[in-house]
Amino acid sequence: MSEMTNSSLDRRTLLRRAAAVGLVAAPGVSLLSACAGSDDSGDTKQATGTKSADNPLGIDPKAGVEIVIFDGGLGTKYATDVDTPLFNKKWPDAKITYSATQQVSTTIKPRLNAGSPPDMINNSGSDIMDFGAIVKAGQAADLTDLFAAPSLDVAGKTVAETLVPGAVQQGTYGGKPYAVNYNFTVFGLWYNKKLFEKNNWTVPTTWADFTALLDKIKAAGITPFGYAGANAPYYMVRAIMTSAAKIGTEQVLKDIDNLKPGAWTNDAVLQAAKAWGEVGTKYVDKSFLGLKHTEVQLQHNQDKVAFYPCGSWLENEQAASTPAGFEYAMMPVPSVTAADKLPATAINAAAGEIYFAAAKGKNPQGGKEYLRTMLSKEAALEFTKLTKSLTVVAGAADGVTISPGLTSANDALSKAGPDVFVGYLFDTWYKKLDDASREAANQLMFKGGDAQKFCDTMEAASQAVAKDSSIAKFPRS
Amino acid sequence: MRHGKYPFIIGFLVVPLALYLVFVVGAYLQMFQLSFTDWSGFGGFHYVGFDNFVKLMEDPVFWIALRHNLYILIAMPIVTIAIALFFAFLLNVGGKSRGGTTQGVRGSKAYRIIFFFPQLLALAIVAVIFGRVFGPDRSGMLNGLFPDSWSPWLFLADERWALLCIAVVLIWQQIGFYVVLFSAGMGSIGQEIYEAAALDGATKVTLFFRITLPLLWDTLQVAWVYLGIAAFDLFALVNIMSVNKGGPNNATQVLSYQIYLNAFQNSQAGYASAIGVVLFFLTLTFAALTLRVTRRDAVA
Numbered sequence: 001m002s003e004m005t006n007s008s009l010d011r012r013t014l015l016r017r018a019a020a021v022g023l024v025a026a027p028g029v030s031l032l033s034a035c036a037g038s039d040d041s042g043d044t045k046q047a048t049g050t051k052s053a054d055n056p057l058g059i060d061p062k063a064g065v066e067i068v069i070f071d072g073g074l075g076t077k078y079a080t081d082v083d084t085p086l087f088n089k090k091w092p093d094a095k096i097t098y099s100a101t102q103q104v105s106t107t108i109k110p111r112l113n114a115g116s117p118p119d120m121i122n123n124s125g126s127d128i129m130d131f132g133a134i135v136k137a138g139q140a141a142d143l144t145d146l147f148a149a150p151s152l153d154v155a156g157k158t159v160a161e162t163l164v165p166g167a168v169q170q171g172t173y174g175g176k177p178y179a180v181n182y183n184f185t186v187f188g189l190w191y192n193k194k195l196f197e198k199n200n201w202t203v204p205t206t207w208a209d210f211t212a213l214l215d216k217i218k219a220a221g222i223t224p225f226g227y228a229g230a231n232a233p234y235y236m237v238r239a240i241m242t243s244a245a246k247i248g249t250e251q252v253l254k255d256i257d258n259l260k261p262g263a264w265t266n267d268a269v270l271q272a273a274k275a276w277g278e279v280g281t282k283y284v285d286k287s288f289l290g291l292k293h294t295e296v297q298l299q300h301n302q303d304k305v306a307f308y309p310c311g312s313w314l315e316n317e318q319a320a321s322t323p324a325g326f327e328y329a330m331m332p333v334p335s336v337t338a339a340d341k342l343p344a345t346a347i348n349a350a351a352g353e354i355y356f357a358a359a360k361g362k363n364p365q366g367g368k369e370y371l372r373t374m375l376s377k378e379a380a381l382e383f384t385k386l387t388k389s390l391t392v393v394a395g396a397a398d399g400v401t402i403s404p405g406l407t408s409a410n411d412a413l414s415k416a417g418p419d420v421f422v423g424y425l426f427d428t429w430y431k432k433l434d435d436a437s438r439e440a441a442n443q444l445m446f447k448g449g450d451a452q453k454f455c456d457t458m459e460a461a462s463q464a465v466a467k468d469s470s471i472a473k474f475p476r477s
Numbered sequence: 478m479r480h481g482k483y484p485f486i487i488g489f490l491v492v493p494l495a496l497y498l499v500f501v502v503g504a505y506l507q508m509f510q511l512s513f514t515d516w517s518g519f520g521g522f523h524y525v526g527f528d529n530f531v532k533l534m535e536d537p538v539f540w541i542a543l544r545h546n547l548y549i550l551i552a553m554p555i556v557t558i559a560i561a562l563f564f565a566f567l568l569n570v571g572g573k574s575r576g577g578t579t580q581g582v583r584g585s586k587a588y589r590i591i592f593f594f595p596q597l598l599a600l601a602i603v604a605v606i607f608g609r610v611f612g613p614d615r616s617g618m619l620n621g622l623f624p625d626s627w628s629p630w631l632f633l634a635d636e637r638w639a640l641l642c643i644a645v646v647l648i649w650q651q652i653g654f655y656v657v658l659f660s661a662g663m664g665s666i667g668q669e670i671y672e673a674a675a676l677d678g679a680t681k682v683t684l685f686f687r688i689t690l691p692l693l694w695d696t697l698q699v700a701w702v703y704l705g706i707a708a709f710d711l712f713a714l715v716n717i718m719s720v721n722k723g724g725p726n727n728a729t730q731v732l733s734y735q736i737y738l739n740a741f742q743n744s745q746a747g748y749a750s751a752i753g754v755v756l757f758f759l760t761l762t763f764a765a766l767t768l769r770v771t772r773r774d775a776v777a
Contacts, residue, residue, distance in 0.1 A: 130517075133518060137517065230633075233721055286631065290613030290634025290720050431742050471745075
């Protein structure tokens with residue numbers, strides 16, 4: 001018996017001592033602090049060369065450039081097979097060191113903090129780094145000289161002049177451009193063109209026509225509308241915000257981005273939330289709250305869901321599971337009221353997918369030159385061919401037929417004419433507000449459609465961010 | 478060769494101790510330091526005193542997360558230990574006595590291996606699998622088993638049941654280990670004690686409560702502390718299984734996930750460290766309390 005008591009005492013003492021030094025406590029936290037530390041190592045030698053007409057950014061022709069590409073929906077072929085060869089055609093002695101990752105934050109953040117980042121970084125994916133924080137920490141290079149430099153293959157124009165309106169503005173933080181948002185995305189409601197033709201369903205432009213069509217679709221035994229509540233409610237946020245902008249112009253969204261008091265309780269937001277809340281209560285399958293985007297998109301492909309709010313990457317993302325009888329097409333979000341300030345054809349199209357040059361790398365100018373290569377017309381066209389996504393290089397893919405979904409998006413873009421708006425930026429600027437909007441959208445669409453509650457919740461969240469001095473603020477005009 | 482003992486021991490200890498100091502103690506010290514800063518996760522920082530902790534007290538989500546951790550802390554160990562004890566008892570002394578010795582139910586060796594299986598799977602894989610088991614439409618395993626006339630249960634998408642679903646998975650995953658742990662404990666209880674009790678006419682129930690349980694007390698205590706610490710974690714399950722980041726409507730929010738969101742998504746590493754400090758003290762208090770409250774001085 002005494003033996004047993006002894007061993008038990010040992011075990012208890014051991015456990016207590018282990019707990020005392022924290023062996024067993026609070027897992028996970030230690031990981032986080034592991035990457036704090038040295039931050040002022042910007043004095044490493046950076047490569048430079050002499051500026052000339054042929055070398056407007058003044059790069060060192062012999063210095064290597066390290067690039068990191070996010071390996072996601074767009075693939076990496078555009079970098080390895082298009083951009084890098086194009087770069088090396090002009091600068092044969094500059095060695096490009098390429099790597100791809102799906103864990104951008106995990107692989108890049110420690111290198112930024114250690115002062116030895118890659119020169120050009122594609123910040124994207126679910127493990128994306130908070131770009132506002134990167135800018136605030138002085139880790140992103142100022143791209144003013146890149147946008148002012150002459151375009152690589154459009155004679156007589158600067159890089160900025162070859163881009164679609166708003167492209168530079170979207171990478172601008174506190175008055176200076178720090179990011180190239182390369183991919184140009186058109187947002188709308190996606191449907192199967194063949195299914196609609198078969199049933200003689202026509203594309204609605206007013207809200208009354210829209211809900212009438214949703215009724216017809218429901219009667220045909222198809223879920224009229226859906227999005228994935230588990231991981232992609234921000235697609236729905238986009239749709240609600242688009243409606244709000246159409247009702248009250250883009251100023252509504254600018255006020256929201258500027259965290260202006262009363263921006264969310266604005267009448268335009270309330271009307272938009274009311275209209276969508278009704279769609280949520282009547283036409284959405286409740287189980288979608290627990291589904292992921294891949295699952296809802298698959299049901300869309302199987303004609304079990306009619307309308308899906310998304311960006312123009314959808315067609316490429318679903319390429320492998322799209323059956324023969326399915327042809328992607330998109331329509332603009334219909335007008336909510338007859339008094340909407342923007343026309344029914346108005347659409348939200350925005351530059352996305354951040355590429356930036358690291359300020360504290362070995363060769364920031366080389367990183368910028370790589371970006372200049374990507375922004376050439378030739379590289380942009382090849383990118384669109386490979387990824388079925390448009391770029392911010394204006395008109396680069398004009399006259400080239402690539403896929404039905406992309407053609408449809410391009411058509412909507414030309415029909416909208418001047419009524420193309422950038423949308424909102426708060427989701428990348430203020431992550432907490434982004435989270436709040438996702439939850440509020442889920443509540444609105446799946447839990448009874450209370451529009452006033454949606455506005456009040458978001459107003460409170462927005463004001464909480466405005467008051468929090470630890471969050472860097474970005475004004476928008 | 479008495480003087481040769483210490484270099485020998487030190488030789489064994491120096492590497493693990495150095496690793497421990499650098500990657501555990503060092504990281505903790507830095508966490509404490511960072512909790513008093515406004516560090517975003519990039520670049521430099523300023524010291525802000527107790528600001529992060531004040532903010533924490535006023536953050537409703539923090540309190541929701543804390544409450545969920547406490548629910549799990551109370552319910553999960555009790556249920557896990559009860560079930561594991563029951564199975565372990567069946568496997569060891571639950572069967573017919575043969576030739577005067579008690580033994581487990583038939584096939585108990587095979588069961589012991591089967592019970593341990595979940596422990597061999599990575600928690601992430603368990604989470605993905607159960608995500609499908611709890612699928613909210615007909616493609617979900619449980620909903621697929623229900624009769625067609627029922628409308629599908631939402632499980633993880635229903636804020637009333639979401640946390641329970643996650644707790645069930647955790648219990649399912651943990652039980653195997655504790656069945657084995659308790660079995661080992663029961664194995665060391667002498668057969669002659671059971672025999673003596675059986676001769677005196679004790680039933681299976683009496684055997685369990687009067688003999689097995691008291692003699693297993695130390696093992697139970699250890700199990701309780703381990704399970705409590707697991708209840709403070711929950712990160713992997715919530716990260717993979719929860720609807721909309723600890724939702725719906727924060728129904729599955731827990732402290733470890735709040736640390737993750739604030740540190741890696743919201744760029745508020747200082748604030749996340751403050752939550753880490755709170756979690757550290759909570760776990761420590763829990764372990765100390767458990768060991769003290771359940772202490773039983775040797776009866777024999």
